[in-house]
Amino acid sequence: MSHFDVVVVGAGPAGCATAIYCAQQGLRVALLEKALFPRHRPGETLHPGVEPLLHQLEVTALDYRRHPGHWVHWDGPPRFNSFGADRDSVWLGFQAPRALLDQQLLERARALGVQIVPVRHARPVVQPQGRVQGVRVGARQWMGKFVVDATGHSSWLQRQLQIPWCRFSPRLIARYGYCQDSSLTEDKLGLFAHPHGWHWITRISHTCLHWTQMAFTEAGQHRLRPKVLEPFKAIGRIRGADVSWRRCHTTAGPGYFLVGDAAATLDPCASHGVIKALMSGMQAAAAIVDCLSWPAGEATVQAAYQAWVQKAVERDVLALRSFYRAHPCPPGWL
Ligand SMILES: Cc1cc2nc3c(=O)[nH]c(=O)nc-3n(C[C@H](O)[C@H](O)[C@H](O)COP(=O)(O)OP(=O)(O)OC[C@H]3O[C@@H](n4cnc5c(N)ncnc54)[C@H](O)[C@@H]3O)c2cc1C
Numbered sequence: 001m002s003h004f005d006v007v008v009v010g011a012g013p014a015g016c017a018t019a020i021y022c023a024q025q026g027l028r029v030a031l032l033e034k035a036l037f038p039r040h041r042p043g044e045t046l047h048p049g050v051e052p053l054l055h056q057l058e059v060t061a062l063d064y065r066r067h068p069g070h071w072v073h074w075d076g077p078p079r080f081n082s083f084g085a086d087r088d089s090v091w092l093g094f095q096a097p098r099a100l101l102d103q104q105l106l107e108r109a110r111a112l113g114v115q116i117v118p119v120r121h122a123r124p125v126v127q128p129q130g131r132v133q134g135v136r137v138g139a140r141q142w143m144g145k146f147v148v149d150a151t152g153h154s155s156w157l158q159r160q161l162q163i164p165w166c167r168f169s170p171r172l173i174a175r176y177g178y179c180q181d182s183s184l185t186e187d188k189l190g191l192f193a194h195p196h197g198w199h200w201i202t203r204i205s206h207t208c209l210h211w212t213q214m215a216f217t218e219a220g221q222h223r224l225r226p227k228v229l230e231p232f233k234a235i236g237r238i239r240g241a242d243v244s245w246r247r248c249h250t251t252a253g254p255g256y257f258l259v260g261d262a263a264a265t266l267d268p269c270a271s272h273g274v275i276k277a278l279m280s281g282m283q284a285a286a287a288i289v290d291c292l293s294w295p296a297g298e299a300t301v302q303a304a305y306q307a308w309v310q311k312a313v314e315r316d317v318l319a320l321r322s323f324y325r326a327h328p329c330p331p332g333w334l
Pocket of ligand 1: 259262
């Protein structure tokens with residue numbers, strides 16, 4: 001049995017941000033991950049707001065492709081959504097291959113002394129009184145004063161503890177993939193409304209495009225690759241992800257926190273899943289530091305974290321609803 005202050009399950013941006021922030025505060029952290037790194041994940045387009053977060057985590061954004069915004073073809077003539085500018089410069093977002101970014105975050109955690117453990121079939125260790133105390137894998141146990149679920153769509157702890165979801169949409173599936181190209185013109189890149197939903201195409205490197213397609217209803221789900229990409233050679237297979245809008249009813253409880261997509265998910269049109277994952281990881285880590293220095297205040301600190309998650313999701317749901325209402329064929333379920 002190994003003892004830590006914090007045991008984090010899942011080493012995506014949310015889990016790594018939690019682990020790094022906790023380790024920066026001098027806590028002993030174990031980070032349990034089931035996949036071999038580097039591994040693929042969607043979510044390469046990052047708002048410039050990611051830069052100060054990475055800076056706080058002491059991670060240098062590599063030489064990723066930069067862009068000043070993107071084209072939106074939605075409820076009228078195409079418009080360019082720029083990220084903005086200040087007196088000195090235009091703000092630039094990143095196209096960061098997730099395998100690379102996530103590997104960088106993991107290496108930063110390792111450099112800070114976080115123990116990184118490959119695991120399969122993790123189960124929570126729960127006290128008879130209901131407090132989560134650690135993680136069991138076979139005969140081995142990693143005990144922690146707090147356990148953080150950062151397993152993304154796998155929602156490991158939500159499933160194990162059967163925490164209910166608050167749902168804000170019907171079941172939504174995003175299909176996505178990559179193709180080889182260096183010639184697609186700028187006017188074909190960006191976010192495009194179509195009668196069944198929308199598609200998004202972005203260039204993530206000189207020779208590689210990413211696309212995502214989402215249908216608002218089951219009827220539109222036969223559409224896979226955007227038509228404009230049909231002439232180009234696919235890289236890998238088409239994948240799908242459940243991107244139904246949802247938030248876990250309880251995102252913090254006795255001995256545990258949920259962060260990133262494990263706490264709440266919206267579809268990729270909300271466009272800042274990675275930033276939210278980093279922010280929620282750091283927010284949960286700060287809450288854990290507070291709980292450890294003020295054990296009697298744990299319920300108060302956790303209620304504040306929960307309210308923070310809830311408010312952020314409500315704000316995003318309102319914004320996404322209003323954006324979808326302006327769609328030429330808005331979904332009936334709005
Ligand atoms: C098609 C698509 C396009 C997207 N595009 C963008 C975009 O352009 N920009 C953006 O900001 N966001 C985008 N997103 C959202 C973004 O991908 C997620 O919000 C983000 O990855 C969430 O990070 P996370 O750390 O919570 O989870 P993840 O990145 O999913 O990481 C979870 C980790 O947990 C591990 N894990 C899972 N189960 C277990 C287990 N039982 N035990 C141990 N480890 C486990 C996984 O292997 C993984 O490493 C997109 C999403 C989709 C589906």
